[in-house]
Amino acid sequence: MLPADLPELEAAPAVAAQVLLAAADRQLVTIARDGDRRAVLRVQLPLVEHPTCRAGWAWHVLPIALPPTVPDRATICAPTLRLARPRVRVDLPHRVAVERAATSGHRVALALDWGVNTLLTGALGRLADTGRVITDGRRLRYDATTMSAKLHRLRGQRECLAAKREHYTALAAGLPDTDLRGRQLSALADRAGVEHERVCARIRHLNKSLAWSAGRWAVDQAFALETTVVYLEDLSSLQARGRRKGNARLSGQVRGQVAAAIVHLAAKAGLAVVTVPARGTSRYCPRCGTGRSELAHVTAPDRPRQRGWKWATCARCGLSTDRDHAAAMRIAARGLLAQHSVRTDRATGRHTTTRMVEGDVATARRRTTRTPQQPTGRRPKTGPTPKRPTVSKLSRRVPDRRTVPAPPNGGQRPAGQEPKSHHRPAVAASGPVRDLLKRNHHRTGFHHVNATPVIWLPADFGPGTTRPRPTRNV
Structure with a gap:
């Protein structure tokens, strides 16, 4: 019996079904590369719940396929094994040697x-x-x-x-x-x-x-x-x-x-x-x-x-x-x-x-170069004529896109003395906060983030010499 003033005891700790191999030495864990995209993990794991002798342990060889995010020059460290039935997941850390960047001399x-x-x-x-x-x-x-x-x-x-x-x-x-x-x-x-x-x-x-x-x-x-x-x-x-x-x-x-x-x-x-x-x-x-x-x-x-x-x-x-x-x-x-x-x-x-x-x-604005247009040759006369949309097949009254749901002010009303309230286009507010262009969803992690797309541009823009500018006639 426990005394009444004793607080409630905590429940049994929940242990995750994983094995942390980072704290083990080479007597229990060894890992080495086997080619560019493959590694071999040798780990000594117990065979019984509470091993008491050497016979309760055994070496297990686990082949690991390296993901493309791991570079060839990376050093593989001891991983973490997680049990995800019916497979074993491997959290594989790697170390890459990085040279310290210079703090001066930048252009x-x-x-x-x-x-x-x-x-x-x-x-x-x-x-x-x-x-x-x-x-x-x-x-x-x-x-x-x-x-x-x-x-x-x-x-x-x-x-x-x-x-x-x-x-x-x-x-x-x-x-x-x-x-x-x-x-x-x-x-x-x-x-x-x-x-x-x-x-x-x-x-x-x-x-x-x-x-x-x-x-x-x-x-x-x-x-x-x-x-x-x-x-x-x-x-x-x-x-x-x-x-x-x-x-x-x-x-x-x-x-x-x-x-x-x-x-x-x-x-x-x-x-x-x-x-x-x-x-x-x-x-x-x-x-x-x-x-x-x-x-x-x-x-x-x-x-x-x-x-x-x-x-x-x-x-x-x-x-x-x-x-x-x-x-x-x-x-x-x-x-x-x-x-x-x-x-x-x-x-x-x-x-x-x-x-x-x-x-x-x-x-200094960058020099704009025109994209060379490829000459459009005439179509071959030996094949059939491609189908083109005619005026009779198209109707200007049908919109290209339908707004779902429909705007509330543009719905149909029964005929009567009260005129219909046509949908009025919203007037865009001035200022740089509102972007009237179509937002291109750049791959930045979110669909609701508007970011400038990454464009490869050379860094040699602007004047690069110390020559004086030519004098102009006033």
């Missing part, structure tokens, strides 16, 4: 700016022979507005469930032990706690997937544009204003996970990741003033007098561009001009720019 860089709705906005920068930073004017963006809204709703649901659980617990604590309502409240509190854990797990899963998707997109863009370094903002140098709404939105961002994913994937690709100071990147113009010409932030380019957040204009040089794009160009200038002021942390290996060097960014 082409990809600069990324953090945003609230648009998670990442990038700009390509090139350091010319004259010491000036040049960009091609392309705006690279990873827009996760829909996923951010989903995460925001899940956070609100998590807070509601946590408050409900605490409320049920407080009500149950004020009742005597003999009251039946206490058991009901305890059951409700347990159910709210289980739902709270499920929502938290879903938030963690979405954050992790979003972070690694954004990191993969950034590294793919840098590799396709032939860059050697990626510059990020060091947001730890900024100070929060203490407002409730802004801090709540920024606290739920996955910027730390995105930065860690970019560093990890960039190291595998041989790229360096350097953080630059974030003070004043969105405040000053990247094309004039050398970091002293302030920008005016408005809602849209056609509303220059309405104060806003998304669009930036410069009254001195006439710049009109996205706010995050202007910040990305300034980040590229700070990183390329301050390459000799990079400090490397010995503990973490992170590279940080210690000195802020300002410089203007010039825009």
